Amino acid sequence: MTIAPTESLLSPVTLFMQADFVVKAVMIGLVLASIWTWTIILAHGTRLRKISKANEAFEREFWKAEDIDRFYDGPGRSDLPSAKVFSAGVSEWRRSTKGDRIDREGTRARLATSMGVAVAAEVDRLSDRLNILATIGSVAPFVGLFGTVWGIMKSFTDIAAQQNTSLGVVAPGIAEALFATALGLFAAIPAVIAYNRLTHVLNRIEARLHRFADGFHATLSRELEVEG
Template sequence: MTDLSLLSLAAASLPAGGGAPSHLDPLALFMNADIVVKCVLAALAAASVWGWMIILSFGIRVSVLRRGSDEYEAEFWKARDIDAFQNARSGGKTADLPVAKVVSAALSEWRRSVGGKVDREGARARLAAVMDSVVAQESERLGDRLNFLATVGSVAPFVGLFGTVWGIMNSFFQIGQQQNSSLAVVAPGISEALFATAIGLFAAIPAVIAYNRFSHVVNGFEARLQRFADRFHATLSRELDGM
């Protein structure tokens, strides 16, 4: 067999493209990127990881709160003695429920308001103010970390775009340095630059979806607490009428 035949067989046995990778390798893109693009990618990756931690923890927290609130409210409206009911649940996880905090605040104000001469209208106003304050406070606590998701959703695409612009600028610089405008010179830098935009969108899209969904959940939970507070206020108001 001639040398030419051997070369032909060897060439036929190689993968198409002369051994070039058949798919994008994110790790290789990161390792070959410029230091500025690396910093952008690392920051976006960290923001994405932290955002997913918030998403998962918030989902678990809301599930626990809903289940605990359902059980608490079902038992609360069946109780004959509210003070005894609340004292029996003053410790443990039940006491940390937002609805339980509304009841505790209302009962504390009730005791102060009926301890001496009863001013019915003043007591009603104070009870409503106390419960509204607790409802607002617990709603703020529930949605506290959602601001991070909003920030990631709005800022991450622009951070990724900054990495893209920087990478493309670096590619043009390489063209000037090598005096060569072939695609082989600029393609790696452009790929790394566009990878920054992709990571920015990867971080932003779940954050925006989660923020919109969880904001709706927080608003719904606040409305639920407010309905409970209004109903409890009506119960206490009837007690005041009987004094």
């Protein structure tokens, strides 16, 4: 008959309500960090998967196209990362070849630079907010530990004030303190796993963009030789 009250005292809601205001602030911050983490995970995970599939479809369509200019005026106008790289290459090609005399080596160098810049810009855009996951993953355990240390200090203060070291006096305060550490891990573990996974997906997208840029650069280089 004495188990139910103990379980009630150690429930998450009871631990939160009985905690010190500093520990409560830590718990609330960690819960909000966890919600933010899952929002980023779901939003960016879905977004990166869609972009990866759309990039593959765009590149397949590009390599089947017979007229680059016509393709540029159609699918090449989309906001896909591959389309941005393609657009950067076409724009530089048109600027570099509009004169009577064409600097072939200079054109090749400018094409590589412009498409490389486009790849970097797209990767930066896609990686937006991923640093938040890294920050939460590294900081949340220490925030939880701070709440734990503060809660244990308060427990010892209460023990000294009551001059009673029985388990019934010590256990609730220690449980409240340890609950803060649990919340810190609850926020940090998904953040670290998701950061590593999403970074891996982003690296694959970046590698694919570089391969596409290199292939398009080779195509334009051959076109320079034909014009020569």
